[in-house]
Amino acid sequence: MAPPLWKGEQKINRIFVPLLLAMALANLLVHLQALGLADTASRGTDVMLYLIILLLIILSGRVMPFFTRAVIPGHAPKQNPVVDKVTLIALGALILELLLLPTPWLTALLTLTLAVTQILRLFGWYHRGIWKLPILWVLYTGFFWIIAGLLLMALAQFDLFPANLARHALTLGGIGITTFGMMARVSLGHTGRPIDPAPAISLGFVLLNIAAAARVFGPLLLAEKYNLWIHLSGGLWVISFLLFSVVYLPKLSRPRVDGKAG
Template identity: 35%
Template sequence: MMAPFKRLFGEGFRVFFLAAGLYGVFAVLVWTGWLGIHAAGGTLRAVPFAMAPHLWHAHEMVFGFPAAALGGFFLTAVPNWTGARAVRHLFIATAAGLWLAGRLAIWYSGALAPAVVAAVDLAFLPVLGAKIATQLLRSPKPQNLMFLALLALIWTGNLLVHLEWTGLAADTLDAGLRVGLAGTCAMIAVLGGRVTPAFTRNAMVRSGRENGLPVSRKGVEIVGVASAIILPIAYLAGLADSVIGALALVAGLAQLVRLAGWRPAWTARQPILWSLHIAFALLGLGYLLTGLAAFGVGSAVGALHVLGIGSVGGMTLAVMSRASLGHSGRALVAPVPVAVAYALVPLATGLRWLASEISGAWYWPGVFGSGLLWTLAFALFTAALWPAFWRPRVSGVAAN
């Protein structure tokens, strides 16, 4: 019985991607269930967390769920980038325990002192950052070290949320949530901007294609990455809505121009590739909608959900499934349930955006439909890749 659990903590992708899948299901089921009770005219006041339910939902989908995906990715990828020794079982188990402790502290925050909740919830990312810093510094490259700065930005956003919850500051919660989401989206702009064209190019070359490979134009890449990184800093600095809106518009346009050069149409028959392209497209679209909302055009809530569901949810699903298959020795072909999950996330995104834009009679069907599709997507991902998390590696397939 101990062997499967030892294996679970043997590689970062196993326990953290499993945790992300399970928590993606749990967190949205709780939120959708709470909304359903209230939409039906009932009330549910006896919740274990101290904050309002919509703030619990926002915090956990900005800081709880993505942190598991980031933990699994970095603890798996960084040793490959640097040639460092693979992370040991004890550290992975400790880090996973810290992540889980943070989720439990938030869940039971109604019975805990706010300072205790903050200390526990804020512990995971510094420990993760310290570990990957020791590995990245073996082969220091600016393009990799920037991930430490992005993790610090995300952590700072969470700190701002807790400062308001502990009463040490006022009016920092909203900025903290936006910094956290924008920081995660910046991570996607950088990481997704690397792996999407690279994996597409690799697949095209393997197919015998020599011409028309993905192209990345340096100027557009710089604008796309820089604008995405500056955006959470702008939220942190409290810049005017017009400045943030302009930055978001530039970031959105830049991501879509980047994507246009990566041959997205070629991936139409390969879900494990088009999932990356769609998630990146939703990153660009989410930025554009955020920019327009800052100038009074469209719903800001709808724009945030395009980023949160479509880009963060879609890219984590795409990357986690690909890494889980590759690093467990399985073929880089999405199982049918995972391919269905890829398609459900953009549909969930569209429904949630419509609910915010149209509202009225469409609001509750859109919200519940979106929640159901998200839950089903991550349930399918978790069930289909369960063997990859728990069982031994099968005979070799490269993880790229």
């Protein structure tokens, strides 16, 4: 993958080369512990988590302003290059810190910095009209969960919030919802269909957000029902992706409706 990414016209895509190499390193750290050669699995999983968050933050900065501008007439999402640079610097520093020498106060500072920068980015893109468009608001809710996860991770460094639940805000909430939303969008666009999700898919967007809320905040409300929250969250997740499969499998297994290649 490296040669076409590096030689392509869009130079911004070059960042995926070191990003994928870093993911391979994070994966290696987990396997080294599985082989009994090192005690590095925890660092590997933490590094991988924030590498994926880095990927989503980069992609969100490219697609969310574009999608918002395209469907809301007259709205011009604002992007701040300084905030974008601070985001990348803070995320890079966080990944290196977690890899080399995890330090709670520094992790808290960096995750808090990231949360603030993402709030600023989100305010620059936002328009209240997004709530009329499920294919758009799902991406915004996914980005909200990334911000919430970063804030909760900062609190977790001082034992003010359970780290495991904060991690689920980033994974189930941020990664899960954003990925689901992008899958729903590109599955329509790349099969030549209008970007208008079926009601069942919009229901899936809602169910995934409920699943994230149940998994992150449910155990705080009723800790003795911990297993219930896991089963509820997991069940809603499964239902959402079953809906996706039922709706999109026929579309993805047939030629494009506009007759184009793909």
